[in-house]
Amino acid sequence: MVAQPLIHEYSLMVDDELKRVVSGRALPLYYMMEHHLGWGTADDPAPSPKLRPLGALCVASCGALGGDAAAALPLAASIELVQNFCDIHDDIQSGRVARDGRDTVWWKWGPAQAINAGDGMHALARLALLGLRDIGFESDAVFDAVRLLDEASLATCEGRFADLEAQERLDMTSDAYLSMAAAKTGSLWAGAMEFGALAAGADGQARKQLAEAGAKLGAALQIGQDTRHLLDALGGSAPPSEDFMNKKKMYPVVLAFEMASPSQRRRLGDYYFKRVLEPSDLRGLSAMVEETGALDRAERAAKSLMDDALGALRIGAGALGDTDEIENVIRQICKVG
Amino acid sequence: MVAQPLIHEYSLMVDDELKRVVSGRALPLYYMMEHHLGWGTADDPAPSPKLRPLGALCVASCGALGGDAAAALPLAASIELVQNFCDIHDDIQSGRVARDGRDTVWWKWGPAQAINAGDGMHALARLALLGLRDIGFESDAVFDAVRLLDEASLATCEGRFADLEAQERLDMTSDAYLSMAAAKTGSLWAGAMEFGALAAGADGQARKQLAEAGAKLGAALQIGQDTRHLLDALGGSAPPSEDFMNKKKMYPVVLAFEMASPSQRRRLGDYYFKRVLEPSDLRGLSAMVEETGALDRAERAAKSLMDDALGALRIGAGALGDTDEIENVIRQICKVG
Numbered sequence: 253m254v255a256q257p258l259i260h261e262y263s264l265m266v267d268d269e270l271k272r273v274v275s276g277r278a279l280p281l282y283y284m285m286e287h288h289l290g291w292g293t294a295d296d297p298a299p300s301p302k303l304r305p306l307g308a309l310c311v312a313s314c315g316a317l318g319g320d321a322a323a324a325l326p327l328a329a330s331i332e333l334v335q336n337f338c339d340i341h342d343d344i345q346s347g348r349v350a351r352d353g354r355d356t357v358w359w360k361w362g363p364a365q366a367i368n369a370g371d372g373m374h375a376l377a378r379l380a381l382l383g384l385r386d387i388g389f390e391s392d393a394v395f396d397a398v399r400l401l402d403e404a405s406l407a408t409c410e411g412r413f414a415d416l417e418a419q420e421r422l423d424m425t426s427d428a429y430l431s432m433a434a435a436k437t438g439s440l441w442a443g444a445m446e447f448g449a450l451a452a453g454a455d456g457q458a459r460k461q462l463a464e465a466g467a468k469l470g471a472a473l474q475i476g477q478d479t480r481h482l483l484d485a486l487g488g489s490a491p492p493s494e495d496f497m498n499k500k501k502m503y504p505v506v507l508a509f510e511m512a513s514p515s516q517r518r519r520l521g522d523y524y525f526k527r528v529l530e531p532s533d534l535r536g537l538s539a540m541v542e543e544t545g546a547l548d549r550a551e552r553a554a555k556s557l558m559d560d561a562l563g564a565l566r567i568g569a570g571a572l573g574d575t576d577e578i579e580n581v582i583r584q585i586c587k588v589g
Numbered sequence: 590m591v592a593q594p595l596i597h598e599y600s601l602m603v604d605d606e607l608k609r610v611v612s613g614r615a616l617p618l619y620y621m622m623e624h625h626l627g628w629g630t631a632d633d634p635a636p637s638p639k640l641r642p643l644g645a646l647c648v649a650s651c652g653a654l655g656g657d658a659a660a661a662l663p664l665a666a667s668i669e670l671v672q673n674f675c676d677i678h679d680d681i682q683s684g685r686v687a688r689d690g691r692d693t694v695w696w697k698w699g700p701a702q703a704i705n706a707g708d709g710m711h712a713l714a715r716l717a718l719l720g721l722r723d724i725g726f727e728s729d730a731v732f733d734a735v736r737l738l739d740e741a742s743l744a745t746c747e748g749r750f751a752d753l754e755a756q757e758r759l760d761m762t763s764d765a766y767l768s769m770a771a772a773k774t775g776s777l778w779a780g781a782m783e784f785g786a787l788a789a790g791a792d793g794q795a796r797k798q799l800a801e802a803g804a805k806l807g808a809a810l811q812i813g814q815d816t817r818h819l820l821d822a823l824g825g826s827a828p829p830s831e832d833f834m835n836k837k838k839m840y841p842v843v844l845a846f847e848m849a850s851p852s853q854r855r856r857l858g859d860y861y862f863k864r865v866l867e868p869s870d871l872r873g874l875s876a877m878v879e880e881t882g883a884l885d886r887a888e889r890a891a892k893s894l895m896d897d898a899l900g901a902l903r904i905g906a907g908a909l910g911d912t913d914e915i916e917n918v919i920r921q922i923c924k925v926g
Binding site for chain 1: 674740
């Protein structure tokens with residue numbers, strides 16, 4: 253089987269589980285959740301089906317370690333719901349008006365109701381986990397899962413805090429960026445992969461290694477996304493994102509400040525002394541970042557983190573199963589991510 | 590012992606537990622949480638100590654049913670954290686700039702960071718519950734608590750949704766108001782009292798009765814607050830709240846629309862056809878509401894709900910213990926609430 257169908261197949265399974273959790277509750281709050289999750293109604297037709305990369309990787313990790321995919325589904329759904337509740341709130345925080353071809357929740361229903369939709373989805377993420385007891389999981393494993401999910405939620409809030417705080421600052425170091433990315437993005441990917449190992453009944457060591465693989469993967473994806481955005485801008489094809497306009501610090505920009513000569517640093521600073529960036533700034537800034545060598549270095553950093561992720565995966569899962577399937581899914585995620 | 594010290598004594602115990610949960614994590618996100626929870630630092634001195642009515646009632650319920658107060662503390666802390674995370678988000682939604690003598694979180698750190706602070710506190714609410722395992726609770730009881738907390742969080746989100754949606758409408762019925770209040774406020778008070786019973790190891794029937802008592806109490810408190818606000822305005826002593834200015838539908842106003850003659854209804858409608866209410870509208874509106882007889886009826890409804898609450902409490906706890914202590918705490922809550 254080629255790699256392409258795998259992420260789709262698993263995403264569909266996760267989507268069914270999400271529908272079971274969310275659509276079972278016929279209350280108005282859920283219309284907003286269903287809209288955000290990309291589902292359609294007669295009045296609000298669905299765009300193309302949404303992939304569930306975190307959930308799919310959780311299912312793949314479970315399968316590769318000899319577990320039954322069905323056992324991973326409550327875990328996959330819960331981590332997807334955490335990611336999606338964060339996205340609903342992040343769209344408000346960033347002023348993002350569209351996502352995946354649809355109006356964002358706050359744009360359609362206002363920020364106050366979007367806060368409620370995210371809060372409700374956060375509670376549902378946790379309720380989704382309780383389904384593990386019905387399919388025969390031991391209490392200790394369910395408590396592990398509950399703790400892991402809430403620690404991941406908390407870490408991602410911490411990362412979102414650091415990310416926002418850096419918007420108005422020029423002194424974010426590359427180490428501070430990596431801590432932020434590990435918390436904001438890495439914690440969810442670490443959670444997804446550790447959840448897969450937990451669902452397969454893997455031992456503590458394997459779980460730890462898979463969590464490490466996920467953390468590295470998350471950081472690699474975040475840096476990859478930042479880098480691609482600037483590269484596309486250089487090629488003339490990237491419209492500036494809200495994150496760029498809000499002065500969120502992208503990894504290549506953070507590196508550029510560190511690597512710049514004094515005169516380059518002054519010119520970079522000129523962009524960020526503006527109250528908001530303008531769309532026309534993206535191309536010039538990208539060129540400056542490239543001039544410092546930071547785009548190259550960011551690409552190498554993403555590649556090295558990805559190698560670390562695959563290394564940790566092979567240590568963690570290699571003794572227990574075949575890592576090919578997980579690696580296939582990871583490659584798919586990198587393509588769509 | 591007089592009643593006054595009891596709510597204070599229990600609030601202090603709950604506060605210590607909250608400090609254990611929140612302050613154990615020395616990360617920037619927690620500064621905002623500590624500020625909201627009313628704790629002080631050198632730069633940000635504490636106002637007078639905050640009562641923890643939900644937590645105190647949880648502890649009192651546990652004690653009255655023969656349980657050890659210490660066993661109730663993780664549960665009391667978790668329900669307080671849910672209430673407080675909702676308040677952080679509600680302050681953004683309502684544009685409230687001060688609470689308990691302090692700037693609100695969004696007013697001090699901006700709405701984006703306040704969303705993060707609330708989200709993090711929501712995750713902490715659940716982590717607080719896991720402390721139950723360390724003090725010897727059976728797994729089944731902990732799972733019950735986890736489910737109960739998340740169902741209460743979800744219900745309160747639903748209630749906040751309905752409350753916001755009614756802002757721009759004139760057709761909220763008194764039944765719809767009571768459903769909204771049961772979800773938004775009742776679910777947390779029901780959770781607090783059921784948590785007390787759960788901590789004491791009470792049986793399902795007692796738990797159910799205490800939950801019912803809490804639900805009625807919550808609705809009574811919400812109606813009481815609405816009514817007092819309009820009565821104070823008539824007496825010339827209430828500054829208009831953000832909820833009033835945002836056209837949130839207070840119970841006496843909802844009743845007034847139902848009880849009004851056609852000409853009274855038209856005059857009431859004139860207020861709510863404005864885009865926002867002005868501070869000077871509160872007194873005239875309150876007089877209109879009184880004229881329809883709705884203020885009296887709202888007071889009677891609150892009293893009747895309170896009687897129902899005490900009735901359910903006596904059925905639920907009467908066979909197991911002495912309800913005086915719980916009733917004392919409830920009376921204190923009514924005074925401060």
